[in-house]
Each structure stands twice: as C-alpha cells, then as structure tokens.
Amino acid sequence: MQAFSNNSKNNITVSIIIVVYNAKSTITQAIQSVIDQVGSFELVIIDGGSTDGTVDVIKDYENEIDFWVSEPDNGIYDAMNKGVKNSNGKWIYFLGADDVLNPDVINRIQPILIDSKCALVYGDIKYTNGGFFKSHYSFITYIQNTIHHQAAFYNRSLFDNFAYDIKMRIISDYELNLIIYLNKSKYQRINVTVATCSKDGRSRNPKLSYKETNIIRQKYLKGYLELSSRLLLGTKFIVMTLYRFIKKNSHRYS
Structure with a gap:
C-alpha cells in the first residue's frame, strides 16, 4: 500500500473524490481539472493498485492532493466508500478518472452548497x-x-x-x-x-x-x-x- 495525507484544511465545502485503476492516459486531465478550480474543496484520490504508471502521475501532483492511497480494493464502489471515509467535506462529489470537472464549477456552486x-x-x-x-x-x-x-x-x-x-x-x-x-x-x-x-x-x-x-x-x-x-x-x-x-x-x- 502507498498512501499520502495532507488533510490540514478546515471547514471544507466539497470533497472531490476520484477513484481510479490503470488510467494513466486520462488521470492527468482529471486531476488538473480539479486543481484549476477556485473555492473551498479538497481532492481525494483512491487508486486500486494500478500497474500502468497511474501512481507515478498521482505522485507528480502530490502537493495538490489532500489524501491519496494506492492499494487493492473490491471494485469501484469499495473505492468510493474509502473515499468518503477519508474525506472531510460537507458535500461529496465523485469524478471519474476519465472525466473532467468543467471550469469554474466549484466557484459557481459553492454559494448554493453553503446555504x-x-x-x-x-x-x-x-x-x-x-x-x-x-x-x-x-x-x-x-x-x-x-x-x-x-x-x-x-x-x-x-x-x-x-x-x-x-x-x-x-x-x-x-x-x-x-x-x-x-x-x-x-x-x-x-x-x-x-x-x-x-x-x-x-x-x-x-x-x-x-x-x-x-x-x-x-x-x-x-x-x-x-x-x-x-x-x-x-x-x-x-x-x-x-x-x-x-x-x-x-x-x-x-
């Protein structure tokens, strides 16, 4: 198991959780779409023990990630449950490893979520x-x-x-x-x-x-x-x- 935690943020509005397994070709754009956001959020990545270089990409962004772990799991929903347990936000959002969060979404939605x-x-x-x-x-x-x-x-x-x-x-x-x-x-x-x-x-x-x-x-x-x-x-x-x-x-x- 490889893991990293930087969960020092308080009063987080949104936990953005990415679950991934062997998605080296797409994980970069998913991560980048999150860290380009503005607002109160954290990024949690749950990797299922990738063997294709995905973990190396995650490590490249380690300073931008609040929590990540790479270990075998029992499928996507097991990974999502882990993501929830290792997150701190008042709201939970799941982003696919081959998807991207559209620009300025968190900034636009945060006022709605807070109230x-x-x-x-x-x-x-x-x-x-x-x-x-x-x-x-x-x-x-x-x-x-x-x-x-x-x-x-x-x-x-x-x-x-x-x-x-x-x-x-x-x-x-x-x-x-x-x-x-x-x-x-x-x-x-x-x-x-x-x-x-x-x-x-x-x-x-x-x-x-x-x-x-x-x-x-x-x-x-x-x-x-x-x-x-x-x-x-x-x-x-x-x-x-x-x-x-x-x-x-x-x-x-x-």
Whole structure:
C-alpha cells in the first residue's frame, strides 16, 4: 500500500473524490481539472493498485492532493466508500478518472452548497461525443437512474447511514438516488453543466445495468409499481437491443 495525507484544511465545502485503476492516459486531465478550480474543496484520490504508471502521475501532483492511497480494493464502489471515509467535506462529489470537472464549477456552486439544506444538489453533464445528460427526478426514477453520478453533489449526512454496495459493478449510485427520492428528501436542480464525461458503464454494458437496476428496485419497490416498472424497463431494454441490432446490420439491407 502507498498512501499520502495532507488533510490540514478546515471547514471544507466539497470533497472531490476520484477513484481510479490503470488510467494513466486520462488521470492527468482529471486531476488538473480539479486543481484549476477556485473555492473551498479538497481532492481525494483512491487508486486500486494500478500497474500502468497511474501512481507515478498521482505522485507528480502530490502537493495538490489532500489524501491519496494506492492499494487493492473490491471494485469501484469499495473505492468510493474509502473515499468518503477519508474525506472531510460537507458535500461529496465523485469524478471519474476519465472525466473532467468543467471550469469554474466549484466557484459557481459553492454559494448554493453553503446555504443548502438539501440531501442532493445536481446539474447536468455533457459527453465527449457532444451529447448531454440532463439529470432529473420524476416517476421515471422508479424505473431507472435519472441522476448522473458526475452531476451530483451529495450531502455528507447521507453517508452516516449509507454505503455503496460493493457487490454492484456499475449502478450502485442508483440505490442512493432512489433512497433520496423515496424518502422525499429535499433536493435541488441547478442549471450548471458540471462535468464532461466519457460514455458511462450503463451504455457499455446494458445487460449488467438492467440486472443491477432490477436488484435495487426489487429491494425498495413493491406491488404493482414493481411489476409495472419491470415491464417498462424490460420494454426499454428490448427496444435498445433491437435498435443496436438494426444499426449494426443496416448495411445488409441497404
């Protein structure tokens, strides 16, 4: 295990947590996008024991990092739990190792966070391919995750009674977002594009996303709502699968 702590800051507004494993080619831009911010924040990096030179990059920025550790873990959500435990901010934000925090975001959002009594403050994200994800809470939240993780600032108090499920691989954040919605906790949407992201795991692995979403919904949703949402989600999965099949094989019919 390699570790470094410089947690000497007090009254931190936002803990920005980056979890990473073998991302040497992208971690530099992620870190730089954080240290270029202005405001009350700390940077926490949890590395899963990278072997590709990622740790060397982290060490290059050691004076700008408040806490980092490199050791084997049990996946992304185990690393995120470690990040929360080793952070001090009143708000928690997770940045992907292949994503970047957009310029001046912390400076713009900090006044909102300081005065907010909400469990969650969230905005939008854009993708590197030019697309956008507009986060929102609605009835659709019963069916699938509608809050992008890289658009969300979570009140630290949420983690007094919650930890990410390390058995999940790509969608444990849906559980926390669903809990907030079901508990009718206060939340606030802000008109800010928080980060620029690569395509997420749900897009790369829709079958696993469907499976893990069902596990979470079965845990919290009962009765006809559970049945109806499963049918709707199943329909969406079938439509997406057919769309990808047609797109992939369209040349055969042209």
